Amino acid sequence: MEVYFETSTKIMNIIDAMNNRYATKKFDADKKISQEDLDTILNSINLSPTSYGLQLFKVYRVTDPELRKQLTPASWGQSQIEDASELLVFANRTSYDEANIDEYMDRISIERSVPKENLTGYADFMKSKLSEMSDLHFGVWTSRQPYIALGNAMTVAATLGIDSCPIEGFEPEKYSDILNIADSGFKPVVVMALGYRSEEDATQHAPKVRRPIGDLVKSL
Numbered sequence: 001m002e003v004y005f006e007t008s009t010k011i012m013n014i015i016d017a018m019n020n021r022y023a024t025k026k027f028d029a030d031k032k033i034s035q036e037d038l039d040t041i042l043n044s045i046n047l048s049p050t051s052y053g054l055q056l057f058k059v060y061r062v063t064d065p066e067l068r069k070q071l072t073p074a075s076w077g078q079s080q081i082e083d084a085s086e087l088l089v090f091a092n093r094t095s096y097d098e099a100n101i102d103e104y105m106d107r108i109s110i111e112r113s114v115p116k117e118n119l120t121g122y123a124d125f126m127k128s129k130l131s132e133m134s135d136l137h138f139g140v141w142t143s144r145q146p147y148i149a150l151g152n153a154m155t156v157a158a159t160l161g162i163d164s165c166p167i168e169g170f171e172p173e174k175y176s177d178i179l180n181i182a183d184s185g186f187k188p189v190v191v192m193a194l195g196y197r198s199e200e201d202a203t204q205h206a207p208k209v210r211r212p213i214g215d216l217v218k219s220l
């Protein structure tokens with residue numbers, strides 16, 4: 001049998017949480033996430049790695065029930081949009097803007113007490129790499145990165161006993177219009193519903209369906 005990790009207590013807890021996590025189809029609309037837990041989940045998003053550390057995405061937290069109602073038909077009618085305690089819309093930057101690199105250099109300079117002149121080489125390297133991308137290439141590249149944050153947020157939520165559903169079943173253009181972000185330079189790419197499962201959600205009892213780990217991971 002192939003063994004891939006030591007079964008330390010800590011890892012087992014995380015694996016237990018991941019086994020308990022499932023893409024929640026029906027949330028209990030009356031159960032709300034505490035501010036403290038929400039802050040932890042949002043922090044896990046902010047602490048997630050991104051290419052170069054640029055964080056070229058935004059997370060829209062949709063709290064207005066009226067907006068949620070409008071988003072439902074643009075989300076294949078999925079009930080999670082209105083019933084979940086929290087709805088986070090991850091949106092990636094659609095085109096290159098040199099200013100984003102300069103802002104990032106400003107943050108590094110402050111947080112690490114480095115003179116900005118010392119960062120010029122790094123900034124110029126990033127600028128040369130990113131400016132040569134077409135908008136299409138840039139958009140594909142930036143759209144991948146929110147998924148890393150989404151994955152971390154789902155695992156962190158699971159360790160807190162909070163349920164979630166990642167949602168790609170929605171129409172990004174309609175979301176942009178409803179959320180009034182069409183001219184923001186960000187495009188919705190994936191949605192995360194967070195809350196507590198409804199007792200009526202039969203999906204929670206379904207055994208996990210996964211490939212054998214030896215088929216997924218090949219040692220070479």
Ligand SMILES: Cc1cc2nc3c(=O)[nH]c(=O)nc-3n(C[C@H](O)[C@H](O)[C@H](O)COP(=O)(O)O)c2cc1C
Pocket residue numbers: 021022023024025078165166167168169170190208
């Ligand atoms: C990027 C992504 C998009 C998804 N979109 C939806 C969705 O729109 N609606 C939904 O109910 N589940 C969605 N899912 C959930 C998957 O169907 C689910 O994760 C998969 O079947 C495995 O089941 P489990 O997560 O319950 O273990 C999505 C999952 C991912 C990773």
